[in-house]
Amino acid sequence: MAQADIGLYGLGTMGSALALNLADHGFTVAVTNRESSWISNFVDESGPLADLLIPANTLRDIVDSLAPPRTILFMIPSGAPMDAMIKQITPLLANGDTIIDGGNADFRATRARTKALAKSGLHFVGMGVSGGEEGARNGPSMMIGGSLESWSRFKPMAEAIAAKYKGDPCVAHVGTDGAGHFVKTVHNGIEYADMQMIAEVYGILRDGRGWNAHEIGVLLEGWNTGPLQSYLVEISARALQTTDPETGHPMVDVIMDKAGQKGTGRWTVIEALKLGQSASSIEAAIAARSWSSEKKARYAAETLLTKDPQPSEPPSESDLEQALLAGRIVSHAQGFRILQAASDEYNWALDLSRIAEIWRAGCIIRSSLLDDFSVALHGTMPFGHMILTPAMREFLVRSIGPLRRVVAAAVCRGIPVPSLSGALCWHDSLCRARGSTNLIQAQRDLFGAHGFERLDADGKHHGKWS
DSSP states (O other): OOOBSEEEEOOSHHHHHHHHHHHHTTOOEEEEOSSTHHHHHHHHTTGGGGGGEEEOSSHHHHHHTBOSSOEEEEOSOSSHHHHHHHHHHGGGOOTTOEEEEOSOOOHHHHHHHHHHHHTTTOEEEEEEEESHHHHHHHOOEEEEESOHHHHHHHHHHHHHHSOEETTEESEEEEESTTHHHHHHHHHHHHHHHHHHHHHHHHHIIIIIHOOOHHHHHHHHHHHTTTTTOBHHHHHHHHHHTOBOTTTSSBGGGGSOSOOOOOSHHHHHHHHHHHTTOOOHHHHHHHHHHHHHTOHHHHHHHHHHSOOOOOOOOOOOHHHHHHHHHHHHHHHHHHHHHHHHHHHHHHTOOOOHHHHHHHTSSSSTTOBTHHHHHHHHHHSOOGGGOGGGSHHHHHHHHHHHHHHHHHHHHHHHHTOOOHHHHHHHHHHHHHHOSSOSHHHHHHHHHHHHOOOBOOSSSOSOBOOOOO
16 A cells, blocks of 8 residues: 655665655655665664655555555666666656655766656656765755656755755755756765865875964864855864874874765866866866875875975965865856757756855855855856856955966975966966967867868858968
8 A cells, every 4th residue: 555755766975864854854754775784774774754764665555555646765886786776676666656766876877867768658867965974864955857857856856955055955856857966966076176176275284384284274263254164164073183192193194185976076177078078177086096096106296206305485375265265166167068069969948046046055066155155146247257257256356366376386495286277277277368279270270171260251261371
């Protein structure tokens, strides 16, 4: 007998947190998992919410617990596991039912699954979820892609469990097929750049000024009360001020400087290139993580190669704060530019201002700047660039000089700042009315007769090269 409002498959960290969040808001959730022993343990440990959780031992059980049209949310690894589950559950579903993929999926796979399942009368939804375990349990930011019909049924539940920013649910239907997963991919790309830039500032203070972790953490804590207020600055300050109980040293000083990545950052850069967009600050952050994995090579190179540092004044705390602000503005501007290009390419009609709004709470890149971005994106953007709007120009007038000084000082001292440098180069490239690509066009025509445009005449031309 139908008893549940929604089915949920996958009781890992995120799935179990979302199930409890749904139950917390009065929705009855049928839950199941590949390892069946997890199901009863999860329900037993859910306390007073157990009455709103229906254990389902099989996919048939979870389908039978739902009245059609059914909505079933899968919180499992993307790729082959998701395809396997679709293959198993599709014969059990009926016309109008909805499958939601809540993992970090490649939006191209989501588009393909949407098209394939539509032939069986089924809706497929790609849902980007940000906020980690805490967000999933207490209020995530969610980016929904799929049909309006499936969204209309899921909307009451999604808005109830989403993070709230001044009462506004941080969830939206952003577009059809793979739009939700694409927006989440770009969100993660911006997240990579944001984290890298904070780490670069930390590196400048540690290696360029000799500050200890606690001192840097206190500085970031102060910055978090100003225009840099954000979740990532907040947790960075907390991490830097944490002591390792085993050694008594700062926790960050006992952590190996090697970082992993799960793929969404790379996808952002790959798709940006395919769409003809620059994502220099994000690409630099991806590259920095790749370099970090070569610990042994870096250790050897430190003695085999010389950085030949040049005299320079160390940047002030004020310059570092403004440089991080400028870098953050540019990385977001690059991300929104990628989103707009994808929206045009795939006919998604993405509302960039609304996307900025649903990132204001619950998600990892939440920050006070997103209010300003939302306003800028809502108005007219000259030539489609957010940084050319009056509000963003005002920010950059104050912060681009400090960014230039910080990058210059870091370069002179041999301190790598790839994302901050990438942001500055992107800004400077945009600000240069006459660039140097005319020489590249001359090279291309000379070796390959590719042709070029002239400043003084229309059409395609070729040079009479010496």
